[in-house]
Amino acid sequence: MASAKKTTAKKSRSKKPQPPQMTQGMRLLLASVFLLGFVFLCLLTLVSLRDRLLPGEVFVYEEPEHEILEKAYQYGDIYKLVEHQLMNGPQSMGWQKLPASGTTQVRKVFGEFPSPLFLAELSAHIDQTMSPAELKVQRDKGLIQLYWQDQLQLELRYSIPEPMQVERGRIAIIMDDMGGSLATFRKLLDLDLPVTPAILPGTPQATAATSLLQSADREYMIHIPMQPRSYPKTDPGANALLLGQSDDEIRRLVRSYMKTVPGAVGGNNHMGSRYTEEADLMRIVLDELKQHGQFFIDSRTIGSSVAFSEARRMGLRTASRNIFLDNRDDVGYIREQIRKMVRLAGSNREIIAICHPHKETLEALRLEMDWLKKQPVDFVPASSLVHVY
Numbered sequence: 001m002a003s004a005k006k007t008t009a010k011k012s013r014s015k016k017p018q019p020p021q022m023t024q025g026m027r028l029l030l031a032s033v034f035l036l037g038f039v040f041l042c043l044l045t046l047v048s049l050r051d052r053l054l055p056g057e058v059f060v061y062e063e064p065e066h067e068i069l070e071k072a073y074q075y076g077d078i079y080k081l082v083e084h085q086l087m088n089g090p091q092s093m094g095w096q097k098l099p100a101s102g103t104t105q106v107r108k109v110f111g112e113f114p115s116p117l118f119l120a121e122l123s124a125h126i127d128q129t130m131s132p133a134e135l136k137v138q139r140d141k142g143l144i145q146l147y148w149q150d151q152l153q154l155e156l157r158y159s160i161p162e163p164m165q166v167e168r169g170r171i172a173i174i175m176d177d178m179g180g181s182l183a184t185f186r187k188l189l190d191l192d193l194p195v196t197p198a199i200l201p202g203t204p205q206a207t208a209a210t211s212l213l214q215s216a217d218r219e220y221m222i223h224i225p226m227q228p229r230s231y232p233k234t235d236p237g238a239n240a241l242l243l244g245q246s247d248d249e250i251r252r253l254v255r256s257y258m259k260t261v262p263g264a265v266g267g268n269n270h271m272g273s274r275y276t277e278e279a280d281l282m283r284i285v286l287d288e289l290k291q292h293g294q295f296f297i298d299s300r301t302i303g304s305s306v307a308f309s310e311a312r313r314m315g316l317r318t319a320s321r322n323i324f325l326d327n328r329d330d331v332g333y334i335r336e337q338i339r340k341m342v343r344l345a346g347s348n349r350e351i352i353a354i355c356h357p358h359k360e361t362l363e364a365l366r367l368e369m370d371w372l373k374k375q376p377v378d379f380v381p382a383s384s385l386v387h388v389y
Contacts, residue, residue: 073131073303075148082135082146085122086114086156098157105154113142113161116348117387124322124351128300139164169345169377172196172385173325173353174268174297175361176223179203182212184357189216191365193372195355196382198223198268201260202238210263219381221297222257222264224285226272228301236271243275247284254288265383266295266317268354269307276305283310290316295386297321299354317386325355326364334364338372345377350385 086109087095093111100106114122123135132149139161146154175188178197182205188195189212197213198221199206213220225240236242239253258264267289269276276282276298286307289296295317298308311318322344325337334355345351355361372379 073129073133075131075133075153078126078129078131078133078146078148079154081125082122082154082156085118086144089114089118091115091118095156101155104152107154107156109156109158111158113139113158114144116164116167117350119144120349121320124320127322128320129303164348167348169342169349169351170385171341171345171351171353171377171379172382173341173355173379174198174221174321174382175355175357176268176270176299177356178220178223179206179209180357181205182209184362185209185212187362188357189213189218191362192369193365194218194379194381195365196221198270199261199264200225200237200270201257206260207262210261214263219265219383220261220263221382222261222267222294223270224254224257224267224272225270226275228271229274231274234271240270241272241275241281241285243278243281250281250284251288254285258292258294264294266297266386268297268321269299269301271301272299272305272307273302276302276307279306279310282307283314286311286314286316290314295319295383297352297382297386312389315388317388319350319352319382319386321354322351323353325353326358326361329358329360331360331364331367334361335368338364338368342372342375342377352382352385 086092087107091111091114092109095110096108098106098108119135119137123137126133126135134147134150136145136147137143138145140163142158142160144156144158145152146156173193173195174197175195176198177200178185178188179199179201180203185197185205188197196219197209199209200223202225210220225236227236227240227242228234231242239256241250241253245253257267286296296307296311297318298305298311298320300308300321308318308320323337323341325341326334327337328334337353341351341353355365
């Protein structure tokens, strides 16, 4: 009996509690959770490396294309512009009404035939109205013709001027919204083209980029943030110029931009479809630029901008944008716009084009480089195309 009890006691001691066994389903669930966690950590690491190592502009606040509003111009608006600039302009010594040729009005204008630069500016303004108007110049015949919907409406006749030496057109390309990535500046410098960067003061690499550009002996501008029509839905960025700010606040902000982008030769507006309509506000901005020896280029994000006209009136070195190259992030479209830019330059014309640091834009410029070098135009920094009127 004693030995039986001992045997029973040993058996009872040898039966230790066993841990619960995981089912196959639980094992699969735990493995899935671990795998998902590992993938998530890898994605976080890749995003962090991308932000640090790959070129990518941040703090870029594009003004939506549908917010670039235009007035609906009629023929009478364009006629008044031509009348003001040519028939009663600075080079005119009066004019005489001649008999109409069918539906075409004819005027004899006295005085010298307008200069190519003057006519290029006027033609650019007409182009910017987005109306079906076109100015055609036949210098060798002393004619300037205004077309509306491909129909000749007005012909101005001058004494045939002396033949002038044909000069090559000149083009300045400005790349807006720069300052988010030094890698993008390096890509820009690798292009054999004097593209002028316009640096947003609120971007993380705005100040550091100036040292890089100065070392490369390249000029650069301040991309001055201004209120768009769609504000506050569309954000022009921190410390932007807004309606309602005092004169002192405007001057303080403009000076702060100059400190953030030291050594800039001039500025142009970032957005600003609403701000550039206000002559009083623009005069304060332009006065600060003039005091510091800088020029201003009107990006013309809206047809009713007064920025260029106010700068011209103040005797500030100025110019106005003629064409946007990359309203669409499409390499093929941008290449077409680049070629259109060259056609606009033609002979004796000065063209200012604006683009942005999109990968598609940089690729389009790279692909068109060989073709551009063969064209009868010269590419120059933006400062070469600003003038005092």
